[in-house]
Structure formats: structure tokens, C-alpha cells
Amino acid sequence: MKQTRSHVVTIVCPIQATETDITMRCRWNRWRMLASFLAPIFFVFLFTLLSFQPPEVEINVRKRTKTKEPQLLTNYTNNPYNISHPYNVNFEELLVMKDSGQDIPLKPLNPHPHKYILNPSNICMDPPPQNESLFVLILIKSAPDNFHLRQTLRMSMEKNPIEQGYVRIVFLMGTSKKELNKNILVENALYGDIVQQNFVDSYQNLTLKTVMGYNWAVDYCSNATHILYKDDDFHFNVKNLLKFLGSQEHPQSLLVGYRVDKAPVMRHPASPHFVKKEEYPNKVYPPYLAGGAYVVSMDVAKRFAVAFPYxxxxxxxxxxxxIVAMKLNILPQMNDSLFSFKDCKDLDSKVIACRGYTSHKEIFSAWKMYVKRILAKFYI
Structure with missing residues (x-):
């Protein structure tokens, strides 16, 4: 071993060097030889490490599993009203999900857990005569103690026997705080035209009543082509309604009535329209139709029903x-000549609906007329 080592030294190291210099230079040469051998391997390994990426499929999977919420773009990017109200998502995408049978991955902000007490589910089963293209459902918001108004509206249909085949009437209400619920059951047993759920019928619950009406229409009267939505103190003219619908170029996409633009939000607690800032922070509402009376096509009503929970x-x-119409990118159409909130002087000519009772005197007069007609039927 000693001879071999001295032989190597004589080859690599100078003869004149001291023994210490020979030892240091030999060690240095060994390290240089090792470094020159390992350097290429190190650089190849470093280059491979820096250039390595997971396969594209794995990246996509990670991105999809990172967030569980849908990528729904806002509708309000170019909103001319600058109004935001949760959820701020693309509701047209929600409609696509619903139509394709997908579950909408959003928690409902406006659930409607109320159950039916009265449900005339068969009222729309008979089609219009001769399979006509128009079939109208009249949804009437009514208070439990307004029996006389409901009777007046029922009698108005008796004057138009031909048009009755094209129209179905349903009254919408909640439960009464008074002892009227038994009377409602008797009334419905006679006429079978009341839709009632187990929420208290009050001014603050009108939105619940509206949601109930649309949901019922979509679930039990979806074969209707249009809805006349109105209060029970509005008269209506079926002939004018059918004439108007028959003249429309695109009757399947109607939302028409008396439109209100840039209405301020009432912040005074004494106002019946009071809304807290926490509930709706904006200063104005988007365009909407005055709720006394308006016409909506069933296609639009179905879109409303999908959007309500969100x-x-x-x-x-x-x-x-x-607000719901704005989220669905639907602009209500203005037609103040067909809907009157002042009087009914043009009801026989062109008006579809008009406020029929503006005073207690008019209500009492209508009630006397109803009693008189009932007595005449029995020849008393």
C-alpha cells in the first residue's frame, strides 16, 4: 500500500515539494477530481427539479376541489341602477343549472317552508275550449275578511260565460288573526278557489303571499299561458285582457303593468313600506310594477319561482x-293605459284592471248589489 501511494505521488506531485505540500496538493487534486465527476450529475438533477410540473389533469382537479362554490359571475358589472342585493350572482346561470337538473350550490336566502291549508290543485286541469292558445290564471291577493270583495269578483265572471273557459280564478291568503279561519273553510267548500298557507295574513307578509302565488301557479297551473296578478279591490275585464294578449308579438315574455322607476326606499318606521337599511341598503329600488294589477307570462313566472329562494x-x-326581475335581466314594461289606479271609467272600453273601491261607501254599495243579486236568484 505504501509503495502504491508513493508511486501515485511521484506522478501527480512535484519532486521538489515538501512532504506537507505533497499531502495538501494530493488532497486538493482528489477533491477536484470528485467535484468534476459530481458537477454534471448535480446540474442535471437541478434542471430536472426546476422544470418539473404536475400533469395538467392534476392541476385542474386541484382547482376544482379547492372551492365548492360555483363560479357565477355578477349581473351588476354594468348595472345602470348601481343596485346590489344578495346573492350577487348570474341568475341566468342558475336557470341553466335548474333546467339541466343540476343542484344549485347556494344556500337559500329566502326559504319558503310554509304548508298548504287549502290547495285547489285541480282547478287548472281542464284545458280551454278547442285547445285555444290563451289560458289565463288570475291570482288575486285577498285578506281573509274580504269575503264581499271576493264575491263581487266571482259575480263579475258570471257576466262573461264565454270567457270563463279561458280563465281560472284563485284567491291567495294566509291565516287570520281573527276567528275567520272556519269561515274560510266553508267558503272554499262552496267555491273551491282559495289557496291558503299557514302564515299570518298581514301587510308585512305580502311578499310571502306573492311567493306562494307564483309557486302555486308553477306547480299546479303551469298549462296557463299568462297570469293576471292583482289585489282584491281591483275590477278586471276578461275581454280586454284576452284581446291585449292576442295582439302581442311575443306573448311568452310579458311582464307589463304600471311601472314605477327610481322609487325611494322608505326608512321611517311609521311607513307601511318601511324597510331597514340592514335588509336593503340601497336608496332606491330598481324598476317594478305597482302590485295592484299587472300581467306576467308563465315563462317569466317560472323564472321568478326558480330565483325566489336566492x-x-x-x-x-x-x-x-x-329586484328579482332585475337579477333575471327582465325589465318590466310600462303600459299605464291598461291599468288604472284612479277609477274604472274606461273598464268597458280598453282597461284590463282598475281600482274598484277607493272608499268604504263603494265597498258597502258593492255588498248591497251582491245581496240584491242573491235574493233575485231565489225570487225573494
Whole structure:
């Protein structure tokens, strides 16, 4: 071993060097030889490490599993009203999900857990005569103690026997705080035209009543082509309604009535339209139709029914519908000549609906007329 080592030294190291210099230079040469051998391997390894990426499929999977919420773009990027109200997502994408049978991955902000007490589910089963293209459902918001108004509206249909085949009437209400619920059961047993759920019928619950009406229409009367949505103190003219619908170029996409633009939000607690800032922070509402009477096509009503659970609740029902319409990119159409909020002087000529009772005197007069007609039927 000693001879071999001295032989190597004589080859690599100078003869004149001391023994210490020979030892240091030999060690240095060994390290240089090792470094020159390992350097290429190190650089190849470093280059491979820096250039390595997971396969593209793995990247996509990680991105999809990172967030569980849907990538729904906002509708309000170019919103001319600068109004935001949860959820701020693309509701047209929600409609696509619903139509394709997908679950909408959003928690409902406006659930409607109320159950039916009265449900005339068969009222729309008979089609219009001769399979006509128009079939109208009249949804009437009514208070439990307004029996006389409901009777007046029922009698108005008796005057138009031909048009009755094209129209179905349903009254919408909640439960009464008074002892009227038994009377409602008797009334429905006679006429079978009341839709009632187990929420208290009050001004603050008008949005619940509206949501109930649309849901019922979509679930039990979807074969209707249009809905006339109105209060029970409005008269209506079926002939004018059918004439108007028959003249429309695109009758399947209607939302028409008396439109209100840039309505301010009422912040005074004494106002019946009071809405807290926490519930709706904006200063104005988007365009909406005054809730006394308006016409909506069933296609639009179905879109409303899909959107309701995902639009935050406010108590003002017509303003709430305006918010939902805006989220669905639907602009309500203005036609003040067909809907009158002052009087009914043009009801026989062109008006579809008009406020029929503006005073207690008019209500009492209508009630006397109803009693008189009932007595005449029995020849008393």
C-alpha cells in the first residue's frame, strides 16, 4: 500500500515539494477530481427539479376541489341602477343549472317552508275550449275578511260565460288573526278557489303571499299561458285582457303593468313600506310594477319561482319582484293605459284592471248589489 501511494505521488506531485505540500496538493487534486465527476450529475438533477410540473389533469382537479362554490359571475358589472342585493350572482346561470337538473350550490336566502291549508290543485286541469292558445290564471291577493270583495269578483265572471273557459280564478291568503279561519273553510267548500298557507295574513307578509302565488301557479297551473296578478279591490275585464294578449308579438315574455322607476326606499318606521337599511341598503329600488294589477307570462313566472329562494327577502312585495326581475335581466314594461289606479271609467272600453273601491261607501254599495243579486236568484 505504501509503495502504491508513493508511486501515485511521484506522478501527480512535484519532486521538489515538501512532504506537507505533497499531502495538501494530493488532497486538493482528489477533491477536484470528485467535484468534476459530481458537477454534471448535480446540474442535471437541478434542471430536472426546476422544470418539473404536475400533469395538467392534476392541476385542474386541484382547482376544482379547492372551492365548492360555483363560479357565477355578477349581473351588476354594468348595472345602470348601481343596485346590489344578495346573492350577487348570474341568475341566468342558475336557470341553466335548474333546467339541466343540476343542484344549485347556494344556500337559500329566502326559504319558503310554509304548508298548504287549502290547495285547489285541480282547478287548472281542464284545458280551454278547442285547445285555444290563451289560458289565463288570475291570482288575486285577498285578506281573509274580504269575503264581499271576493264575491263581487266571482259575480263579475258570471257576466262573461264565454270567457270563463279561458280563465281560472284563485284567491291567495294566509291565516287570520281573527276567528275567520272556519269561515274560510266553508267558503272554499262552496267555491273551491282559495289557496291558503299557514302564515299570518298581514301587510308585512305580502311578499310571502306573492311567493306562494307564483309557486302555486308553477306547480299546479303551469298549462296557463299568462297570469293576471292583482289585489282584491281591483275590477278586471276578461275581454280586454284576452284581446291585449292576442295582439302581442311575443306573448311568452310579458311582464307589463304600471311601472314605477327610481322609487325611494322608505326608512321611517311609521311607513307601511318601511324597510331597514340592514335588509336593503340601497336608496332606491330598481324598476317594478305597482302590485295592484299587472300581467306576467308563465315563462317569466317560472323564472321568478326558480330565483325566489336566492334573493334576500324584503317585506315590500312589488319592490321585491322588481329586484328579482332585475337579477333575471327582465325589465318590466310600462303600459299605464291598461291599468288604472284612479277609477274604472274606461273598464268597458280598453282597461284590463282598475281600482274598484277607493272608499268604504263603494265597498258597502258593492255588498248591497251582491245581496240584491242573491235574493233575485231565489225570487225573494
Amino acid at each position: 334573493v334576500k327577502f324584503i317585506t315590500v312585495d312589488d319592490s321585491y319582484l322588481g
